Amino acid sequence: MNIINNKYNDLSNYSEDFIRAKPYPHIILDNFLDEGFFSNLDLENFNKVSSKGLTFDTDLEKNKWTSKNDKLSNNLKLIVDKLNSYDFINNLYQLSKIEKLFSTTEGNTELANYHEMYNSGFLGTHVDHSSEPKTGSPHVLNIILYLTKNWVKEWGGETILANHNGTVIKKKIEYKSNRALIFLHSPFTFHGVTKIKDNLKKRSTIYVDYYSKSLNPYNHLNLDFKNVWFKHPTTFILPNFKDYFLKKNSKYLKKMIKHKIKTFLA
Numbered sequence: 001m002n003i004i005n006n007k008y009n010d011l012s013n014y015s016e017d018f019i020r021a022k023p024y025p026h027i028i029l030d031n032f033l034d035e036g037f038f039s040n041l042d043l044e045n046f047n048k049v050s051s052k053g054l055t056f057d058t059d060l061e062k063n064k065w066t067s068k069n070d071k072l073s074n075n076l077k078l079i080v081d082k083l084n085s086y087d088f089i090n091n092l093y094q095l096s097k098i099e100k101l102f103s104t105t106e107g108n109t110e111l112a113n114y115h116e117m118y119n120s121g122f123l124g125t126h127v128d129h130s131s132e133p134k135t136g137s138p139h140v141l142n143i144i145l146y147l148t149k150n151w152v153k154e155w156g157g158e159t160i161l162a163n164h165n166g167t168v169i170k171k172k173i174e175y176k177s178n179r180a181l182i183f184l185h186s187p188f189t190f191h192g193v194t195k196i197k198d199n200l201k202k203r204s205t206i207y208v209d210y211y212s213k214s215l216n217p218y219n220h221l222n223l224d225f226k227n228v229w230f231k232h233p234t235t236f237i238l239p240n241f242k243d244y245f246l247k248k249n250s251k252y253l254k255k256m257i258k259h260k261i262k263t264f265l266a
């Protein structure tokens, strides 16, 4: 059974486009899952907010649910296992030329592989966790797969790619059914999700992250920002600077300051 579209068996064909893309390396792959596999996906089994998992409802992560510590449905597990397979990781090397790539065994426990957003949900601009939970190795790539069928463009939910400090949106990637987005992860690859309309459809995504055993994983890339890696937690950028000084946002302020200091020292 094919899970990924055969067209994407050799991602080296897309390497130049990936590496040259702005504001930082990324590639959009439409019809990513095999057509037959995708059309048979039973979204009803997981396309709902479960009582388990982890729900977010803050100023920066609104109406979002992730599968952390919940059991993935069989269909989802097949996809996630494929994205974690040796073959696919080798294919990602062909795409990105990032050496010593690996995926984490901490998926869906420390990290969630399935995300849902609903009723005006959005995700503020941020960089993810910098390191693999067990080994501390650099987090270097993400894949996000858009799963909801018959999504209408006007409902929003685009993935945004921002500039090096997360203050300017540089690109919006439309949420399209069965589209995959692969992008570089570094301390400066800020990204987020635009607000979705208040409708009954949930914006479902699969998310898998990748790491490198190299501490200089971006050396071969000509980036618009420092091509260094350092340790940081998930760090959000608040849309209005004055909001950092609200008491409820003190945790965001601390993380932002730490990120700025590490950027300066890097």
Ligand SMILES: [Fe+2]
Pocket (backbone or CB within 6 Å): 126, 127, 128, 191
């Ligand atoms: Fe993220």
